[in-house]
């Protein structure tokens with residue numbers, strides 16, 4: 001109960017900046033604290049709002065908006081790390097271009113990191129590691145992907161022995177088939193997937209209707225070429241993929257997308273998307289000296305390798321490891337309601353999950 005009280009103290013609502021002020025009493029000046037974070041709306045790849053927007057523009061929109069919201073000069077950043085999977089060429093060019101488009105000085109370094117679907121999260125923990133190691137006090141962690149303008153199709157040059165080894169062969173299985181493998185291996189029925197998809201759509205639609213996403217989405221003004229080939233300027237403020245009219249019956253009618261006898265459909269798969277996000281973090285003592293808000297505290301992180309043919313199960317192994325590292329301390333996975341927080345037992349840390 002005590003830990004739940006500490007947690008709910010982290011979650012009192014306020015303005016957009018620092019809307020969840022962290023008031024944990026056991027504050028350490030070396031805590032790595034989250035100051036502010038923003039994302040673009042999430043666009044539907046190839047057909048959605050950002051189909052004609054380059055990733056450097058998406059990234060620049062969030063990089064500049066986060067610093068502008070809190071009034072921090074970019075020159076005070078010790079490092080910027082950008083998670084990105086589909087990196088053309090030598091990787092970091094897109095991030096450095098975004099960096100200059102945002103008006104950041106050249107003295108602030110930037111680099112990219114690729115840990116597949118968790119690249120943005122890895123960027124956050126890389127920046128936290130730099131602060132913890134004493135290299136700098138403030139840093140910006142970002143993630144960006146344009147699935148519209150980049151292609152995952154070319155795997156590059158790989159060993160001719162690729163197909164001789166079961167594990168290396170599994171590394172080139174398409175994501176949709178890994179979803180089918182997880183469903184088969186863990187007995188997740190089509191009905192269970194459709195029910196989860198329905199509940200996810202309903203929660204997203206409710207949050208959108210209530211304007212809850214407005215706190216985290218920065219509007220992006222960009223070009224959009226319509227079906228007649230006419231270029232228009234649009235300002236994107238809302239996620240494309242939310243379908244408030246979704247019903248269980250409608251989902252049940254959709255055909256499997258990857259395998260004749262499969263259960264993954266366009267309605268229960270994760271959408272192929274375009275978007276970007278940025279999070280400003282820093283050492284608590286510096287953040288407080290600069291008069292910046294404290295949104296939360298980063299306590300622990302963990303990465304765990306899993307078989308490539310069921311790669312989607314990664315979080316089920318990494319989350320318990322992160323909780324073990326955190327021990328008795330609180331981990332908040334991004335929720336703004338204390339009534340969904342639970343204390344699993346006296347030996348476990350409090351986990352606050354965004355439902």
Ligand SMILES: CC(=O)SCCNC(=O)CCNC(=O)[C@H](O)C(C)(C)COP(=O)(O)OP(=O)(O)OC[C@H]1O[C@@H](n2cnc3c(N)ncnc32)[C@H](O)[C@@H]1OP(=O)(O)O
Nearest residue numbers: 145175176243246250251257265266267269270271272273
């Ligand atoms: C950064 C990243 O994005 S990486 C992660 C990307 N995710 C993956 O790779 C996971 C695998 N997912 C996929 O490959 C794709 O989502 C696919 C192939 C399953 C489906 O892709 P798309 O065909 O583009 O899906 P799309 O959203 O356009 O839906 C197709 C149709 O399904 C139907 N449909 C989709 N969602 C619903 C729903 N909730 N209710 C009812 N019908 C629906 C609609 O008829 C829709 O057509 P419409 O948009 O014209 O109405």
